[in-house]
Every structure is written in C-alpha cells, then in structure tokens.
Amino acid sequence: MFYAKDWVDYELLDTGGGEKLERWGTIVLRRPDPQIIWPLEKETPAWRQADAHYHRSSSGGGQWQQHAELPERWTITYDQKLSFYIKPTSFKHTGLFPEQAVNWKWMIDKIQNAGRPIKVLNLFAYTGGASLACAYAGAEVCHVDASKGVVQWAKENLHLSGMGSRPVRFITDDVFKFVQREQRRGSKYDAIIMDPPSYGRGPNGETWKLEDDLFPFIQTCQTILTDNPLFLLINSYTTGISATVLQNILTMAMKRKHGGTISSGEIGLPITHSGLMLPCGILGRWES
Secondary structure, rough: EEEEEOOOOOEEEEEOOOEEEEEEOOEEEEEEEEOOOOOOOOHHHHHOHHHEEEOOOOOOOOEEEEOOOOOOOOOEEOOOOEEEOOOOOOOOOOOHHHHHHHHHHHHHHHHOOOOOOEEEEEEEEOOOHHHHHHHHHHHHHEEOOOOOOHHHHHHHHHHHHHOOOOOEEEEEEEEHHHHHHHHHHHOOEEEEEOOOOOOEEEOOOEEEEEHHHHHHHHHHHHHHHHHOOOEEEEEEEOOOOOOOHHHHHHHHHHHHHHHHHEEEEEEEEOOOOOOOOEEEEEEEEEEO
C-alpha cells in the first residue's frame, strides 16, 4: 500500500461504524465511508464534538449537520508547498482527496529529476492537486475537467499556492473529446495523469464504463505522448477493480512499447487512533 503519512494540516483521527473522523486544519469533520465496515470500538468525545457531521439520506444524497459555525471555506497546506481551499460540499466531499499526496510527492520527484522540460496533461483533474504538484516541480501543465466549478476551484488553488504565474492551462471540456482533438492537432505530452470515473455520460448521450473503455482510452492517450515519455499515472476509485488490473493494462499499453517499469497497489491513509490503514483507492504507474 502507498499511504500518505507526512500530512500536518490533515489527519484521519478515527474510523468505525461506516464513518471516519478527520481533522482538516483546525476543523473536524465526520463523514461516511463505504470501506469502513468494521465497528467503532469506542465513541470518544472527539466524535461527539465534530464541527460538522454528514448524514446520508435514505432517498439518496445527504446533508451536513453543523455543530459549530464553519467558514464558507478554509485553507490547508501540504508540505509547505501546495495550498488548497477546503469546503464541505453537498456530496460529502471537501474538494480534496488527501491520500493523493503519495502521488504528488512521486510526480514532483520524477519531474525535478527528469533533466529536461516536461509537459504534463492532467485528465479528470478535479480541483488540481496533481496539477499544482507538477507546476511546483517546474512542468508545463494542461488541466482538463468537464466541470466548470471545479476548474475554477483549481485556478484558485494555484493562486493560493503562489503559483499564479506558472504555465498552467485550464480547460473546461469533455476529457475524451479533448484528447481526440489533441490527437488531430498533433499535440504531445511527456506525462499523462488520469483519474477516470466508473461511469459517465456525455452531453450527446455518449456513455463511459471503465471496465469497457479504459484500455482503448489509454491507447488513444498513448498517441499524444512524446517519443520519450516520462510517466503515465492512473488513479481509480472504482469498486471491484484490482490494482493488478491497472498493472496489466499498463504492461500491455506502455511497457511493451516503451520499456520502463510499472508499480501498482492500494493507496490509503493511516488512522491515528487505531494504527490501522484506511484503503482509499488504487493506482497504476508506468515510468520510463
């Protein structure tokens, strides 16, 4: 397992009974998590004193119950390098997946030690954690997501981190169509990052199912890589997909053509109270 162990502004305090208790800076949130199928050993006062608690609805979705007055949004920083706006959303999320710090650290190292200019394409880029990491490392970045709101959030995170002048291009577009246009334009990238959804539907009825479409999509992405690519990273939160599946896909799509090495596994977060690990998803990395 790859786990994010060097956070200061974030901490997974405890887990149990389908929920997790997290500290985001000085604010403590209580949220559901489908991976937590073990019981809560003891409901400590910290659970009852959470600043806000997300309750699922039996009809779908849910809502936040605030026990303290929260700011509209607040800031946390990773490794004194990257800063992010945090805001509880109606879908229980906060605008950041802290376990992804394991990838930020890896990408920074790869780019800074490449010995050449690096151009990165970040697909399904959300609020820009990976884009910020690559920009910090000195790469030119193209950030693509279909949601106008999260692209704006990513722009604000970049400026919050003091990197507003870095060469980052923000694109609000359907990821698949954007990649096809880049292919026709002859655009090339040294590295590609992607966090594809399990399911999706395009504006004209196009459908995406990860099990059916991931491999051909990676084959398309391969055509916009340079002849000397640096890395290709796949993140996945799709239930039932093994990290070995990502390793096999990268072996067939990347290693057989470019050589290099592949690593794969779970990503997770350490739980302070119990000393256990919370699995949060999987990754597959190809690197030259």
